[in-house]
Amino acid sequence: MIEKISVLVMLVVLVVSYAYFIQKGKGPNPAQIRRIPALDAVDEAVARAVEMERPVLCIPGWGRILDLEMFPESMAGISTLNYVARLTARYGAELISTIRFPAMLPYAEDTVEQAYIAEGKRDEFKRSEMVRYITSDQVPYYTHVMGLVARERPAASIMIGYFSGGVMQICEPGRSVGSLQIGGCASNVAILPYFIITCDYVLMSEEVYAAGAYLTKDPEMMAGTVCGDVNKLIAIILLLIGTLFAYVRNDLLFELLRM
Amino acid sequence: MSGKKGLGAFFDWLDKMDKRYLYLVVWFFVILSNIVFLPFPIVPSPTTQTSINYINSLPEGSRVIYSCAFRISSWWSDKPATMLVLNHCFMNNLKVIMVSFEPDGPSMLDEALTEIMEQWPDKKYGEDIIHFGFFPGFEAAMAAFAGDINTLTTTDYYGNTWKDMPIMEGINGGKDCQLIVDKTWWIADYIVRQFAAPYGVPVIYWGGASYAIRALPYFSAGLVEGIFFGFYGLAEYESIMKMPGIGVKYLNTVNWGFLYIVILIVLGNLAYIHEKLAGRGE
């Protein structure tokens, strides 16, 4: 006996559209992600740091890697760190990134090192300076970063990834030292209000998942981000038609979806 | 113009003031809130009332899972909440199955269990209440506990075989229970995904206020029977059950604290408007 057919249908639609966009990605004109202003501001932020000769602070979130809820955002944070590292290598700005969980450290060090190698600046890569493991306990972690922001006075802080309590204690000093702040968090939407009232640019929940694909232009990651649009369009159509049906007291679609 | 300078100087002083004075003011408000009591009529929110009505609608002898996923830092408010739920269940002769999905849980539930057994001498362990302790793995543990407790364990927290206990007759997993009250630090998605959606177990979610707001779409979709809004839920639950405790007593601190915040927000915006006007003036 089969139940929850609509869940099966939605899953099949997602897998099929994912396969379609991967094939399209290999073709002549791969799917492009629309402009995300907050991510275009990353270049502007690093350029500002070079001009003001002050460091760039890039925090790839303080989520776990092995926790499936935080994994997508932590990966987006690592891709953003890779992109920022390439810019700081290319323009010679000073990069600082702080890490909370030990499991994230090898990913962060690896991605920054590869960025500097890709820009031909392997000798400028200073591991312990650029990627700093603080502690995995939350309060001491953000207390340390609070002090770091006050001492180093970063010209730009890019905070994209999984965040939880303590964000205000970092964004608030960042604002007072005049740093251009870009903040983004996906599943923990309770944190977004703090980014909105303190940061210059904010990435709203699902845009964080798109950050990795948008910055690295990797066709596979692009496919993963764009394939969700088919389900969203189906959802919009179902919502509009379903509501019209509800207004004429016809619950055909309602019963169909509940099968 | 001198008035403006006075106002401007005040805002500059406020901006440059050491923020730790603002912290001292919090202590002042906390002490004040234990002396001066503001008039505060507790009007229960619909979601709180629905939750209590649902518990009262359960027939006698129904099995209620009390699933807790919080840490020691919030035990000062979670213990009264736990005692309230246990008392409410015992009043309606419901049987409680306690389980924790956070490592701090077992010792705290053990403390609550000893206290409730003193308050209700006629209730017996193994017949009216059982304590399963902690299972790691969070969502995986919830899935296993909901589907079939035999896959997870054969004993309760104290080492007794749970199959022999009268409370667990005809119960193989969470799916056979009539209600699950989730008191947690986390979002409602996990409990809804592992208990409500696959097995239709009714859920009452009790998380922090902001996570409770995040759970409203579940309430409107009927996946969650009721929601308690964090600390406010505790105050409303206590006032409805006529068992005043920490919730009602500390609500006065919430009110004083909130007035303090409104003052800060108003001052902050006045400083901002003044800064804008002064900027435009130059």
Next chain:
Amino acid sequence: MDLINSFGLWLGTFFILAVLSYVYKENVFYRFGEYSFVSISLAVQAVSSYKSIIGTCITPMSVGRYVMIIPFFLGLALFLRYYRKLAFIPRWSIALMTGVGSGLAIRGLIDTNFVQQIIAAIAPIPSLTPYEIALNTLVLFMTVSIIAYFLFLFEQRGILYPIARIGRWSMMIFFGATLGSTLLIGLPFNDLLRRILQTFGITL
């Protein structure tokens, strides 16, 4: 007996003041309290997982559930990651956890957070009063505009620009409500105040 209790009260008050001293300046007392907190929390974590391993593996095996020997050894294998030659074995344990985690997440997310939400949004409306219709249309339009905002294939131009703008403003209402519900300042202080006063024999 009350000697131990009063010693416990004084010990607790010392640690409360040690932690709160951070507000003045980060100092050695705060660090002492912080190290105690982290070490005890790790110990409690280890005790709880030790007891859960006994409850979920050892006792069931002693009464005949021998299959639990497999997860037991997969768990022990996690200690092999220090040993390079056998480091590939712990990856099976992680693969099992990842498989379980992603399976549970995928099936759950699509059902409770997607399909069930569509069903709830188009549920039949009992009394079709103008107020109900207006309200339902408002709810529908806010939800649809937010989904439109998160479409990545289409630039936010033309008809999509105003819709996406309204979607963004609708989200602001949610973010504001979330912020508004967390304005609980000073609450835990009551418990600390009561505890400190209790040490000096005053009950609030």
Next chain:
Amino acid sequence: MSILRDRRLNDIIVFIIAVIIIASYIIVWAPLRTFTSEASAWGSVIAGFTMFVGAISAAVYHVNKVIRREEDWWLNAYFVAMLFIMFFLGIGGVGTKQAYNFIFTNIYRQIGTATSALGGLFLISAFYRSFRLQNIEAGIVIVSAVIVGFTFATVAGSMSPLIKPMGIWLLTYPTMAAMRGIMMCIAIGAVAISLRVVLGMERGLRPIEEDVTQ
């Protein structure tokens, strides 16, 4: 032997387990549901071991600091000592339960309450500096925050009986509608990325020698 080392074996394990668990949701067949419960129980057992590994790797980190006599090394020594004392008290059975509860209640609980009180303080300075009507969006956030704040802070009820119903209406309809939209998009985004993990296409998970604890 080399097949056992092959990384693709991990991807196959992840794929098979995930597909069966998803299938058990849709096909109502007892063996599939038993597999899901069994696999979840195994996942729970392994997660228990990872917490153990976490405690040990933290102890190793602090012992190294003691051996190298780094700054404040006595605090690291105290850390390791308290970790082992508390652990052996915890598993010591009935005899040591009273000592364990003593430390749990008088030290652990009090520091926990103090740190949560400390966390609340940091928000205060931010309310003054950041809660400003800079643009329309910040304005909507602040107005909505104050209305909902007044809904919960019951003193508002005594000011005017209208505030609570207005707040409840704001929560029940607009806020719920907004969260529904956000929730649907996060679900699709997260499932798309989880699909990449299940299909073994997520290069991010290529195992660098990572610490498996967190």
